[in-house]
């Protein structure tokens with residue numbers, strides 16, 4: 713079995729304004745095999761977003777070993793990290809992080825343009841994804857005119873556009889009603905399997921957490937397989 717991601721001895725702390733330190737992870741170990749679907753649950757503030765930021769190469773301020781696709785990321789420069797992020801990782805942020813100056817469609821196609829993919833092909837894929845997520849009619853609007861749930865669906869389409877090896881999703885159904893959430897979750901699970909990708913998602917919803925192949929709980933500064 714090949715590990716796409718290997719993390720060991722992970723220690724992460726934040727410096728607080730009063731000079732004290734807040735330890736979030738201690739000796740955390742986590743492997744992600746290829747073509748797997750994993751969920752993470754845990755109470756608010758336990759470090760789920762912090763963990764996804766580290767896995768997504770958005771935060772390199774940690775102690776411990778991290779390798780992705782056989783490459784050690786510990787000593788990588790910023791441009792190498794962004795290249796791996798763009799090619800291999802799709803990220804759905806808890807608070808979306810869409811680019812306000814770009815339209816919905818432009819936000820979705822941007823990761824494909826960075827990869828130098830053909831504009832006509834990416835645009836076709838982007839339109840299909842937006843249609844699947846029932847947001848195609850808003851494709852020429854700017855994100856700030858959209859509701860939270862609509863922005864969340866745009867962020868989901870953007871994460872899928874390059875068919876990365878892994879999607880890291882931080883509460884991707886957090887702002888959606890049950891019916892729309894079900895559509896999105898089922899589409900994701902099918903898309904991930906059909907394209908031999910992996911999915912790691914954080915959720916507070918136990919029904920969705922149980923849809924993964926493996927379910928983890930972030931507890932006592934470690935990830936525990938449930």
Ligand SMILES: Nc1ncnc2c1ncn2[C@@H]1O[C@H](COP(=O)(O)OP(=O)(O)OP(=O)(O)O)[C@@H](O)[C@H]1O
Pocket residue numbers: 726727728734736754755756757758759760761762763806
């Ligand atoms: N930049 C920072 N500086 C200091 N403390 C931080 C920083 N970022 C996060 N924290 C703290 O780290 C802890 C974990 O935060 P994180 O956002 O990872 O939690 P979470 O599990 O994602 O919570 P939620 O379910 O509410 O999204 C929290 O106590 C938070 O206050």
Ligand SMILES: [Mg+2]
Pocket residue numbers: 760761762806882
């Ligand atoms: Mg969070």
